[in-house]
Amino acid sequence: SQTIHQWPATLVQPVGSPLSLECTVEGTSNPNLYWYRQAAGRGLQLLFYSIGIDQISSEVPQNLSASRPQDRQFILSSKKLLLSDSGFYLCAWSVGQPNEQFFGPGTRLTVL
């Protein structure tokens, strides 16, 4: 069966520090991968999606970047965090139709 992992589960970082959040998927091949941010207002904002290695699309211009070093690994990074980067970061994967996305447990990021 497929599983998706995210770490760390929680993170408190100072403004201006770097960030690296990791997401890995097990039990499937060549998944589509997604990074979302969920702010306090509850809505989900799609940040990046990837349909394959080295195929990453950015949805919202910002100081975050994403990389996919392996087929089932998706990394969210920042060189310098802003206060506004605080939020709940969710990774998800999907394969084929009906294209339902399966979510990881999330990372709670607090930037102070």
Place this chain on the structure above:
Amino acid sequence: GEDVEQSLFLSVREGDSSVINCTYTDSSSTYLYWYKQEPGAGLQLLTYIFSNMDMKQDQRLTVLLNKKDKHLSLRIADTQTGDSAIYFCAESIIQGGKLIFGQGTELSVKP
């Protein structure tokens, strides 16, 4: 552009039925989904419906789709306190397998 809208809050009594509504704008959506999010957790897929269907039932859950009005609803029968959560409606769009999510409806179940 694509947009999905939901009311933000719903409160029901335990044992009653809950109906959560959603409207969407993209008539080319092939699938529509309902997700549940409990506090501090990721989103859990509850069910989905193909756009050429009107209804789908899965145990206590019934999904109704009115494609003409672009209206989707989720009915939860015999609502329990464990059903308290935020429920998200989402529609699929072709590009990159992306989903467009609504803002979520917070369901509160009172004993």
